[in-house]
Amino acid sequence: MVDVALKAEQLAKIYGSRRAGAQVDALSDVSLTLTRGKTFGVVGESGCGKSTLARLLVGLEAPTSGSLAINGEQVHLKAKGDNRTLARKIQLVFQDPFSSLDPRMTVQRALKEILRVHGLHRDDLDGRIRELLSMVGLAARFAERYPHELSGGQAQRVAIARALAVEPEVLVLDEPTSALDVSVRAEIINLLVRIQDELELTYLFISHDLSMVRHISDEIAVMYLGRVVEAGRYDQVFETPLHPYTLALEQAIPVPDPEHERTRKVLSEAPAHVQVAKATAGCPYAPRCPLAEPICGEVAPVLQEKSDGHRVSCHVALRH
Amino acid sequence: MSNPLLSIRDLHVGLPHRRRTDEIVRGVSIDVAPGEKLGIVGESGSGKTLTMLAVVRLLATPPLAVLKGEVMLDGEDLLKVDERRLRAVRGGEIAMVYQDPMSSLNPLLHIGSQIEEALRAHGASSDDAKRRTREVLQQVGLADPERVRTSYPHQLSGGMIQRVMIAMALSTSPRVLIADEPTTALDVTIQRQILELVTSLQAETGMAVLWVTHDLGVVASLVDQVVVMYAGRIVEKASTHRLFERPSHPYTAALLESLPGLGTAHRSALHQIGGTPPDPTRLSAGCPFRLRCSYAIEKCAHEEPELIDRGDGSAAACWRDPAQW
Structure with a gap:
């Protein structure tokens, strides 16, 4: 039997008010099944709803309708307040690491903060930070650095380390290489593949870069104007697109x-x-x-x- | 090669400080013939954008300054002409399209009046400007040019705005078009259309086009000649075909290998270049790529190579012949 890490059913998100007649169906009836330890790729152009999907899955916004289950357990998706239970299971890595890292916090403080928020600060906090950094291929000395002292690739590694800190089941990667220089994209992709194999992580890889999506994904969904228009194994979608x-x-x-x-x-x-x-x-x-x-x-x-x-x-x- | 239309010769751009000067563009020479399509490829910080800004003297001066060099447009050095002449060249003989089209337009004015304004600034009469504006909006393949003409920028999509920018650039029938990553903010299908549009317009008018991009894929489909920049210098120059077939600089070779291509095995490790692009203001002696290079030898640490001819019109700034890799 397939080991399902995440199952989203009939997710929909409508922005704007019905009365004003200015409604946007950002997402309509999107259902996804993510197999544990595999990568599910989502491709589509801007405005297709892929980032809305990411935001719903990590609880940054509540869906208008639909349900989400992680490890077979139904997750309550609420609009406001504490989504920490969800955040322990599913984490998001954004496109631009420099705008997702606080410029006034050292790498160490950023990592300590997330561990503290989730009540994960153990006795050996420094050891845990070294461990997280080494997981993403950064030497311990990077703990002292501020974001402006990091290159784009290093900053994205830190963002990945921060997402891994809570030991999530699922990582949502929203265009994780698009803001990086061409010569460092390959190393971030290689890193993601390696971490996935080591930790048996499940990825939702969102990108407009089709060649990257094809390279890394086991399954792919193509989105258009808030809907999934095609889905299947990566080779099915790319070799025999329907x-x-x-x-x-x-x-x-x-x-x-x-x-x-x-x-x-x-x-x-x-x-x-x-x-x-x-x-x-x-x-x-x-x-x-x-x-x-x-x-x-x-x-x-x-x-x-x-x-x-x-x-x-x-x-x-x-x-x- | 016929006489170059635009010739950049030994251009140096930098940041002068009181006691020293940080050089960011370090001796770039590029020739473009009429009708030629040239790609300038480089990562952020490679100096590609500064080089193009220096051509039309749009560098933020100070702090930046052209330290040395010439930019000859048909025998006239643009770095020496007066402001008046420069205004005629910018947007006239040399037109530019930039990466973020939304920020290049005035949000408070109709599209039509912005294009007309540019035309009038280059001497067109009011009637001519109106007529030409309609004409170019049609030319760039906008579905409803009349509606676009009377729209504000926020009423149009990113793809439409980029078409408008290209229409504006083409309105004065420039001899050189500089397109600096004009499609990176756009979706692939729209990107494709813009690229094809410029290529077809170029075939009609014979203008020279300089595509500045970090995307080798874009270059492959569009240009005849490619210049690869790294740390403020040209490291390789070649025909597009030759560059993809047999790259002569280890940096170009590594970039090509790092892309997941049709033949790359699923989820296999992609070729990593390792390290990061150097800070162009903090270069040490020797070749700036040597620390990331798999083929570096002793000599690379001491002496920076000039462009060395590799045959077939290809040249690379590397001490090692690809035959020795």
Whole structure:
């Protein structure tokens, strides 16, 4: 049987008031199952709801509806107040380490603070800090440093160490390499893979960088305007994409190979500048979709299994 | 190569202090011919943006200053011309598009009036400016150019704004377009469209384009020639094809290897460069990459290499021939 670390069901988040008519469905009916020790990748462009998803999972915001279970235990998601129980199980690493670390706190103080907040300060606090730093590949001397004395890669390591301090089950990584220099991205990715294997951690890896998501994830969900439009094993999603949006995303990846560039160009002419502010009755991707049929404008497709766990939400793809 | 349209020669940019000067751009030379597409690749702190700002004299002076060098536009040294001439060049013969388009527009003015203002500043009559504005907004592929013209920046999406910025840059029919990471703030599918748009416009007008980016993937698809910068210097110059096929500098080679490509095994360890890019104001003697380099030899610690020819129009600032790696 599959060992499930996290199960989210029908998560939805609506911003704005119904009365004012200014509602935004940031997230609609998103269900995810994260297998223990595996990486679940979420890809999508800005505004697709991937960061809202991250914020709901770690309890920074409460969903409008839906449920969350960690290790089979239902978690109560509340809007305000103490979410510490949740924070012990699931931690978030942000994109920009410099804006998520307090510039006036040394690395040591930042780590001590989280341990204290969660009542985890043991006798050998300094030893624990050394241990956390070594886990992320930093020497003990970094404990004395302030964020401005760290490089981008080092600061992100500290942010990861801080997330690991509470020994969480799940780590939500929201674009963890996007703010870093190209030459240090690989080392953060390698570090994440190593820590995962050592600690049997479960990752939710959120990124717009498809080649990174493909590299690190076991399973992938593609999001578009607050919905999951395709999900499956990484090889299913990347080698046999079913949704036209996934296909468009893949074709847009800049590949560092001029030969490949010359042979590309099949389907990149979707009218991307059409911004759909409000979900219409039909498929949210229909206005941009090259395969759209009359039914797509009228009936919204639902996520259904096409083959062997590979799911897609598209009338056309499901028929073929 | 035909006569260069824009020629940057031995450019040095730095921070002068009372007793010493920190050099940040340390002798950069770049030639661009009409119609050429050149990529300038480098990480943050490599000096790529400062070099481009120095070309149009938009460096924050003080504290920064051009210490030495020439920027020749068709034989005219832009570092020596007066303010009046400079205003005609900026946004006229040389147009620029920057990374964060939202902060480049005035939030209180309609898009149309901002483009018209730029055109009028370059001598167009009111009627001509209006006509040209409509024309360029159409040209950059905006679905409803008339609506965009009368919109405020906050009413448009990031992709639309970047198209507007490109329309504005192209409105004066520049001979050189400098695009500094123009697509990093955008989503991949929109990025793709902007890149294709500029390439197709370039084919029509024959302008030279300098793409400044940290993304080798973008470079692969867009440019003919690539310049790789590291710690304020050019470390490799080559045709795009050659650079990807056979990089001649260990830094370029390591960068290419660190990207997860189509052939990279799932979850396998990616090639790490190790270390961090150096602080360009605190360089010691020798090659600035040597501490991160797998091929460094004794000589690298003492002497910084100049660009050495590697054949096929490729050159690298490295003491070691790739054949010896």
